[in-house]
Amino acid sequence: MQVLVRDNNVEQAIRVLKKKMQREGLFREMRERRAYEKPSERRVRERAQAISRLRKAARKKLQREGLLPMSRSAARKRPAGR
Numbered sequence: 001m002q003v004l005v006r007d008n009n010v011e012q013a014i015r016v017l018k019k020k021m022q023r024e025g026l027f028r029e030m031r032e033r034r035a036y037e038k039p040s041e042r043r044v045r046e047r048a049q050a051i052s053r054l055r056k057a058a059r060k061k062l063q064r065e066g067l068l069p070m071s072r073s074a075a076r077k078r079p080a081g082r
Contacts, residue, residue: 001024003016003017003020
């Protein structure tokens, strides 16, 4: 991973690097690797994460179709005309 430092602005380069690392999921992976996780616990966690992702996708789809009210954060992001 590379980040360009412009005009000796190291603070901005660090912020950009952290954002890239967050997007790649590096912090989550480091937290998970901090301690050993049994294979059975890993399967349970991954299955729970998959279920959570599916539920979130289904909820978003219903919100877009107008069958569920929009979440407060999504409602603030949308323009009033929609």
